Amino acid sequence: MRAERLLQIIIRLQNSERLTAEQLATELHVSVRTILRDMDALSLVGIPVYSARGKHGGWSLLEGFSKQLAYLKPEELQSLLALPHDQVMHDLGIPKEAEYVREKLLNALPHAAIEQTKVIWERIYIDTGTWRETAIQDQPYFDVIQDAVFTNCKLKIHYVGHDQQKKERTLEPLGLVVKQKNWYLIAMRDGEIRNYRLSRIVFAEILEDTFVRPLHFQLKDYWLQSKTDFIKRLPRYDVQVRIANTSLHRLTYQPIFIHDYSIKENEGVASLLDLTFQSKQEAVEWILGFNSEVEIIEPKEVKVAVLNAAKRIVALYEEKDK
Template identity: 45%
Template structure:
């Protein structure tokens, strides 16, 4: 274990430049006294580590010191060679560079691990797309990619979810892939950071003006916070239904915004009570209508009547018969109630 820790310290100092004993102790989950002993061990092994006192002090390596480290553990090699999403790499134009980088890493690791590293490609494959999703067309993607690397402001024309179109100047901070969809993260001129669905950016023009990125901005931390806030603000409409056991998997195999919240034990009538959560009542009505007589609505009590009215309106709009004939023919078969 100590050998792994010494190697990790060396890697961290090589990457960070300077770290305090406290920082190293926290990251490695050991005491500062242990770190001091490890530094003595590294120094004794001929590694040029030295400490600087003062406010900005800490442990560091002699300037320009580099070492070729091949002490990767097997699990670390596996982590490096797990295949990323081909589609996302292709979107970023990094498919070929990714393959070339992995080949270079393979050539640098010990021979005893080389074949195991290659085998990872044949044993684990990551596909981030859903079964029915289609790839979004993003005409401005190349401009967005260039802007986040160059720190140039952009003038974009953006279409909101409600169809409203506006023009704005933004400061590009990054791109986030959620499933197969891309989101453009940028700061407005007042400093407020916003998320933009990349496929809804109609045009993006680079402005010959740079900006300073927000200090300590971390895109992963920002996205997790933004996602959590978005989920918490979503409206909730819960529905209890009864379904045959064979339908349980079908309930969530859909593109609708529905979530299976709770599944109870099977009733005496061979139906299973299930709690479904939607964003709105309208979402629930349209989703449940699609199952026709295959499920039974328990709560809310008035929902079955509202769905029945929706079904009637569909029949009338398609001129398949008048309402009286529809009621007589369908009866309680479309949606059962209690």
């Protein structure tokens, strides 16, 4: 897989004075062209690789690079020791056994810092999964898309939109983002940056044409702003209810429908709440789940909708009991 191969290239170059693209291709069982793309990718992310021509030419790391880790402080190394969720590592082509990389990082530290760093490692674990893991959506073209991102090659995809229509797109891929195990491709199309969910990409092909990345594009900054803009575009449906205080704790337990809430007044045994949903239907379904613990104050149309839903439920079971 791509990420593991890039790591193997760095390790091999650290342990060798110089290696040709042909030697690396043979050792890693890929084509010379793939190795050249990998070298471009390493260079783009700041790894100082360079090539020398001639009879004894080949690829090398800038002298002294392999020793630079020795100057990292233990607190700086924390970010490197925090591994992501196993599924994220799997998607990136990094096997679970790649945890040994942390051992290599530890060995690169001054001896006095190793014990302190191990304390961090043994006491912090980051799990970005959910309590109930759901089935992973198929992403058969992940490797192709990842290669295009690293090599600045244009990408042709077939994408299934929300309308379930399949569309062909030619993109300039800028980066990949994972959110709750869902991967998104950030790419330029027709001069605009857009987001594409990888599970909706049913075909992907790297094109020969390359492109120039936007000079000031920062993936993290773009994604955070994209999230903010998306939330602002979501529809709002406001409801006011009175809820029994014994049920207040359920507001923060798996809030599937509620997007926002605030307690306006505590009335002793009950509280007055302002709730925000995305639609009236979400509000109705959420309220029905509380039985008589929630009383609707406004709007009236929600009262009517809940009453009608309750009547249908009663009618259903009365009919079955006959």
